[in-house]
Amino acid sequence: MGERPEAKSALLHQDYSARIPFRLLQGTEIALDTEHVFSFDGKPARLGRRGDWYILRVDGCLGQPEGERLREKLTAVLQVAAASLHWPLQLERSVGHIAWSPDPERSAEHLGFTEPVHGLGDGYLPSVFPTDREPRWIYMGDVTATVRRNPASLSAEMAARCSLASVDLELQLALDFYFSHFTLGTRTARLIALVICLETLRDESPNPPVVGELVERWQREAKASADSAGEPEVVHALNQLAQSVGYLKQTSLTRQIKSLVGKAYASGPSSEQEEAVRAAGDCYRIRSLIAHGSAVSDESVRQAVSALEELVPRVLLHRATAPSQ
Template sequence: MSVPRYTLRLSVKVLSPASVTGFDSEQHLVEGEISVTAKLIGPHLILQATGFESEDDAQAYLPRLKSGLWNLALVHHLAFTPSFERQHITPVPDPYAAERNLAQSFGMAVEGPFQPLHWVIDEEGYAIFKAGERVRSLLFGDASGHAVHPADAVREALASGIERTQSASDAIDEKLATALDLYLSHFYETSIRARFLTLVTVLEVLAPVTEKHPTAVRLVVDLHRNIGDLLTTEVDPDARDALEALRKEIHFRQETSIRRRIRCLVLDEPTLGDIPQREGLARRTVKAYDLRSAMTHSGAIAEEALISAFEIILAVVKSVLLGRLGLA
């Protein structure tokens, strides 16, 4: 009796599915003991890996499929909704009648003879089932897009991310998860100003938190303690509110300014590798970051300067994210 093998299926909704050409038919990404394919169905890009000896083995492969998607988003700017929860799958009582009934109910054309249908699943997320079993999703949607991503480029980015990832863990620290969500969100903004501000926030999240010089920190701590002493005797509500606000502000003053933290990120980030003239890159990044303050306070920014700053920030964000994902 042969040992059953298992299939891992991951589905995500892409922002511009019509921009992905050639994926209306199944594309082979990885060949070997574990094979991986990809296909676009409506707005959903579906990655399917098969050949696993157990459900645990299939589950352990999930980070590789995620890495393929992150690589695609970072290399080709193809955004998707990062829904990675395990899908609910519903067994079908009569697999041979199920496909015919489903086609009749939804008016779907079926080519060739009806095949047995074993599971009906929710879309977006992942599922694990026995190899050879057929699944069907009940979600459909319209697609629209602008930039065109040729099949070869998409296939290469997905396969490269799956095969090159240096992490076998499915865990991503909270800051990196937030930064990735923001990176994907910037594609949904309709203006370059909004996209620029979102990417700047990615840098702020990724920048290391460090304290000021110990001498400066001691002064801040003393002031913080003095405010606390005043609060023990102050009864006026307005005064107490002002003191509480000042104490919170003083607390954050222990940390290095965000501007300096971003400079340190560019100078010290190990995942950036050996970038020539890193000091110059840090200087250009900080200069681009300074436009954020000018934009939020006065709103008057020359379009040419904004485009240049956007390109610098985007390049740094992509380099750091690729490195921290183990894809650099």
């Protein structure tokens, strides 16, 4: 039997809330002794804490579809804000399942609560739910953090980024790699994750037309040789060659990454831009040495990670706030 029109209308216009749990890594915490209240996208928002987890909640969504859209935007803006502040953020992207109770009073009785239990949800996963039917959240153990951060910094940064309409897939992937680098156990792994952020967002620009014409001629010659070759191994090698030289139509990865970083620093002093571009090239060179099994000193890796931890947030913020590509 289909849903009654009046029931569907009530669902669409019911108040919903979006909830994003997150935490900060590397012994960092937000100085939050009481709930921090602010406004996000014209809606009431609050930041609370449970152990080493923080709960970001926004109310006032008219219906579940708006709540889901707000949850996605809230996640994107929170990530961009944290990257801009260099905060080591960790959050889950998967939406948590809520087990709704058909009888909240009886569920409360069975679970030993005095208030009705509308449902049970994973306290560590993001969710959207009717504001007047918030479920009970289930948590595991907590960890104590040490370095305290100002909650007003986060809400102010989120407010500054609230005009962010959406996060494209490439930027989302780069953000995920950026925040994952905080959890990696070695500097080398962190360096590679940070460089992948830049590779994901690199400027794919073509070489001059004369280069493209030359590459196309090489490809034709390689394919023609493959057609006349008899041995399967030779045919395969020539076809691979034709495919490989095709990449030469584009500028090198190093140049593409330098171009990306240069644009992110274009609004600052030229000396700062030049230093950032040079550092990006050096970091990518070190990444290439590591990928090809060459020996790289611990100090070189440390310096590269330190430089990338400054470069990558700047690039992420530039991509997030730049006009649509």
